[in-house]
Amino acid sequence: MFEPKRPQKKLKYEELRIYTEEELKNYTEEELKNFKIKHAIPDLEELEKGPWPSFVADAKREALHRRKLADDRVMIPKDVVEDLLGQLQLSFDDGETHWKHGGIVGVFGYGGGVIGRYSDVPEKFPGVAHFHTIRVNQPASKFYKTDFLRALCDLWEYRGSGIFNLHGSTGDIILLGTVTDQLEPIFYDLTHELDQDLGGSGSNLRTPSCCVGKARCEWACYDTQELCYELTMHYQDELHRPAFPYKFKFKFDGCPNGCVASIARADMSVIGTWRDDIRIDQDAVAAYISGEILPNGGAHRGRDWGKFDIQKEVIDLCPTQCMSLENGKLKINNRECTRCMHCINVMPRALRPGTDTGASVLFGAKAPILEGAQMSVLTVPFMKMEPPYDNLKELIEKVFEWWMEEGKNRERLGELIQRQGLWRFLEVIGVPAFPQTVKMPRSNPYIYWKEEDVPGGWDRDIEDYRSRHKR
Amino acid sequence: MEEIKKAIIEYAETSKKTKFYFKDMEKAVQSKVPGAKSRDIKKAASELVNEGTLIYFSTGSTTMYGLKGRGITEDK
Numbered sequence: 343m344f345e346p347k348r349p350q351k352k353l354k355y356e357e358l359r360i361y362t363e364e365e366l367k368n369y370t371e372e373e374l375k376n377f378k379i380k381h382a383i384p385d386l387e388e389l390e391k392g393p394w395p396s397f398v399a400d401a402k403r404e405a406l407h408r409r410k411l412a413d414d415r416v417m418i419p420k421d422v423v424e425d426l427l428g429q430l431q432l433s434f435d436d437g438e439t440h441w442k443h444g445g446i447v448g449v450f451g452y453g454g455g456v457i458g459r460y461s462d463v464p465e466k467f468p469g470v471a472h473f474h475t476i477r478v479n480q481p482a483s484k485f486y487k488t489d490f491l492r493a494l495c496d497l498w499e500y501r502g503s504g505i506f507n508l509h510g511s512t513g514d515i516i517l518l519g520t521v522t523d524q525l526e527p528i529f530y531d532l533t534h535e536l537d538q539d540l541g542g543s544g545s546n547l548r549t550p551s552c553c554v555g556k557a558r559c560e561w562a563c564y565d566t567q568e569l570c571y572e573l574t575m576h577y578q579d580e581l582h583r584p585a586f587p588y589k590f591k592f593k594f595d596g597c598p599n600g601c602v603a604s605i606a607r608a609d610m611s612v613i614g615t616w617r618d619d620i621r622i623d624q625d626a627v628a629a630y631i632s633g634e635i636l637p638n639g640g641a642h643r644g645r646d647w648g649k650f651d652i653q654k655e656v657i658d659l660c661p662t663q664c665m666s667l668e669n670g671k672l673k674i675n676n677r678e679c680t681r682c683m684h685c686i687n688v689m690p691r692a693l694r695p696g697t698d699t700g701a702s703v704l705f706g707a708k709a710p711i712l713e714g715a716q717m718s719v720l721t722v723p724f725m726k727m728e729p730p731y732d733n734l735k736e737l738i739e740k741v742f743e744w745w746m747e748e749g750k751n752r753e754r755l756g757e758l759i760q761r762q763g764l765w766r767f768l769e770v771i772g773v774p775a776f777p778q779t780v781k782m783p784r785s786n787p788y789i790y791w792k793e794e795d796v797p798g799g800w801d802r803d804i805e806d807y808r809s810r811h812k813r
Numbered sequence: 814m815e816e817i818k819k820a821i822i823e824y825a826e827t828s829k830k831t832k833f834y835f836k837d838m839e840k841a842v843q844s845k846v847p848g849a850k851s852r853d854i855k856k857a858a859s860e861l862v863n864e865g866t867l868i869y870f871s872t873g874s875t876t877m878y879g880l881k882g883r884g885i886t887e888d889k
Contacts, residue, residue, distance in 0.1 A: 443873035446885065451862065453869040453876050544869075544876030545835065583862075584869065584876035585835045585855035746851055751834040752875055 344568065347575045351537040358493040358535055360500050361415070368410045369403075377406045380421065381428030385435075401427055404504050415500070418469075418521050422503045425469030426519065429461060447474055447522055449529040453584040455540030456525055472522055473503070477541035478515040478532065479574070479581075482567035483554045484508075493536060501528050511607070512591065513551030514541035545588050547580035552594035553601035561686065562596030563614025563699035564727035570594050572731055573738075580742075587749035590742075597695065598681045604707075604718070609755045610738065611704040611718040612727070616696035619676040620685075626692035627652075627672045637688045656685050700726040703737065705767070706756030716756045719764065720778055721771070737771060744770045765790035817857040820845040822880070825867060831884025832870045832877040 369377075379402065390396045405423040408416060419425070429440050445458035457475040464471035478494075494515070498506055503519030510516040520528065532538045541549035550573055553559070555566030573592055574581065580590075593604030596614040604611035629635045630650060636643055637650050652672075657665045664678035665685065672692070674685075686693045703725055704718030725733055741755065744767075749758045759767045768775055768790075775790060793799045824841040825833075835858070842854050858878060861867040870877040870885075879885075 444871050446868055446870055446879075448869050448871065451859075453862070454871075456871070457873055458871055459873075544871050544874070546876065579855075579859075583855065583859045585851065585858070587834075587836060588875055749836075751836050 344571075347571075353490070353493070353535075353537060355489040355493055358496070360496040365411060365415065366407075369406050374403060374406055377402060379405050379424040379427055381424060381431060383427050383431040386427055386431055398427065401505065408499075408504060417501045417524055417527075418503065418519075420469075422469040422473075422519060423505065425461075425467035426473070426503070426505075429463065429467045429470055432463065432466070441473075447525060449525055449540070452529075452540060452582045454543040454546040454582060457543050459519075470519065473519040474522065474525065476502075476517040476520065476525070476528060477510065477512075477543050477549065478517060479539045479541040479549050480509055480513050480515055480551070482552055482570045483557055484513070485557065490536070494538075497528070497531050497536070501531070512541070512548050513602070514549045540582070542581045542589075545584040545586045546582065546590075547577050547586070548589050548591045549581070550574050550592040550594070551602055553596050555594075555596045559596060560690075561599065561614075561683075561695055563616055563695055564596065564701055566594040566596045566612075566614070568729065569612065569727060569731060569734075572729065573735075576735065586742075586746060588752045588754055590745075590755065598683045599687065605704060606707055606715075606717055607709070608707055608718065609705065610741070611707060612701045612734070613704065614695075614699065614701050614727075615681050615724065616699045617724050618696035618698040620674050620679065620696060621694040622672055622674065623692050623694075624671055627689065628670060630689050630692055631670070635689075635691055639690055656688050659684055700724050703734070705741065706754075706759045708754045708756045712754075712757060713760065716760075718756075719759070721768070722773060723776070723778065740771045814853065814857055814860075816846050817842055817849050817854055818861060820849075821854070821857055821861060822866065825878070825880035825883070832879040834875075834877055838878055 383398075386398045390398045401423050405421070405427070408420050408423060411420065413420070433440050440462050442460045442462050443458060445460070447458035448454075448456045455477050457477070459473045459475055461467050461470045461473065495504075498504055498517050501520060501524045502517055505518045507516035507518065517528075529540065532540070550570050552566035552570035553562070556562040556564075557567060570592075580586070590610070591608040592610050592612070593602045593608035594612045595602055595604045598613055598615060600613060604613060626635065630637060631652050633650060637655065652667060657667060661682050661684075662678040662680050664675040666673050676696075686695065701724075702720060703722040705721050706716060707718040708716050722737065725737075727734065745755050745758055748762065749755070753761075764779060765775065768779070820842040821838060823845070824838055828837070828841070835855070838858070839851050839854050843849050858867060862869060866881060868879050868881045870879045
């Protein structure tokens with residue numbers, strides 16, 4: 343049962359709304375069709391012609407909407423969206439960006455959450471002379487009430503550009519474009535009125551994110567939402583006051599399907615798993631084989647793929663070949679299972695994860711800024727994930743301490759592990775090496791010899807050696 | 814804590830660059846106050862930010878510290 347760490351504010355949504363229905367629907371489709379923004383944007387209009395929804399079309403709607411609002415109903419230039427499109431067209435013409443980023447913008451006491459952005463051609467596009475980004479910490483699994491979203495949209499229309507991303511790569515709600523003077527009022531409204539915190543940016547713990555978890559998914563092996571919330575609250579200082587060498591991301595996947603792709607993106611990926619056997623309902627297996635139940639929950643029924651063939655579609659695709667069908671009964675050699683989830687995904691009614699659940703913890707994924715992209719490396723194969731999560735926090739703190747001590751400026755954890763070696767990382771966190779950390783035994787053996795373990799140490803008397811071994 | 818704060822300000826006033834990484838500040842403080850822990854340095858820096866002596870400076874991807882009034886001070 344969810345227990346908030348602090349009193350939850352009861353939001354009075356009706357008081358938080360700023361615009362009336364008339365103001366929100368203040369233009370007709372006919373007006374939109376004839377609407378021209380103040381700059382010529384031929385290349386952007388080209389983008390509208392493709393088969394997909396276009397951000398240009400959306401931006402034009404917003405531009406028209408803002409133009410028709412009364413002057414005193416917005417706090418930043420009304421033509422911000424028009425200037426945004428104009429500057430983008432100029433960037434297309436010039437083949438280079440006209441944004442500058444960074445600087446002394448932020449809200450009081452926070453080292454992250456706001457990313458300064460400025461136009462380098464402000465005289466041409468005064469509406470986007472300042473165009474700062476604000477990151478807002480999304481709720482766990484991104485569950486919102488529509489009332490909340492309406493209130494947030496109103497706030498952003500009033501104090502910002504009205505444009506935002508749901509969601510950025512890290513998971514936050516990204517509010518795109520406001521001026522420096524509006525940052526503190528927005529921060530106040532978000533935190534005091536909407537009870538919503540800013541997310542992480544810069545050399546901080548970035549906003550933790552999680553999959554939909556036990557809220558809607560039967561495969562979640564631990565409560566991802568609770569863990570995400572717990573660590574977000576526990577590491578508030580790390581989230582808002584930067585002291586890390588660079589960014590650090592936590593992501594929580596409830597099962598190895600990895601819906602938040604933690605293994606590819608997070609410095610610490612927590613991926614749900616189980617250590618007992620996959621639960622099998624043999625009657626349901628038979629129903630899949632006979633065609634009574636559609637495979638993959640019916641996800642592929644849009645086309646006739648032929649009769650379901652369990653041998654071809656499940657057993658032969660098992661990466662460790664640990665499955666077989668004997669007399670119509672499905673057998674799994676669970677010791678060999680690598681938790682790829684394929685069989686469970688195809689036959690969810692017949693197969694379910696085990697009941698002794700927890701998570702694997704992996705470290706060091708990153709995008710290719712330096713050295714190329716890296717996936718997380720499996721470090722702790724299994725850990726129970728139960729409140730108050732002291733076992734995980736203990737591990738995290740060892741990692742933070744080592745990385746803060748040894749990491750160079752702008753060095754991600756994955757790069758530090760690469761530079762100093764996996765053996766060093768395992769030593770620091772006190773986890774013994776195990777065969778699964780080995781990719782190629784010659785280049786990264788899991789037996790790490792240390793000088794004190796070797797009789798005579800690293801030094802030897804070469805003369806003595808030569809006396810017994812001729813060159 | 815006061816000693817650490819003093820060392821931070823001294824570094825912030827004299828550093829070659831007006832905006833610096835936390836790690837560089839940490840090293841400078843530790844040379845003045847041997848044994849100062851990074852957690853305490855962070856706490857002291859946060860306090861100085863709250864007092865308005867230090868500022869955070871964002872490059873867009875990483876965060877640096879600076880002394881208020883030194884180097885770039887306006888949002889230009």
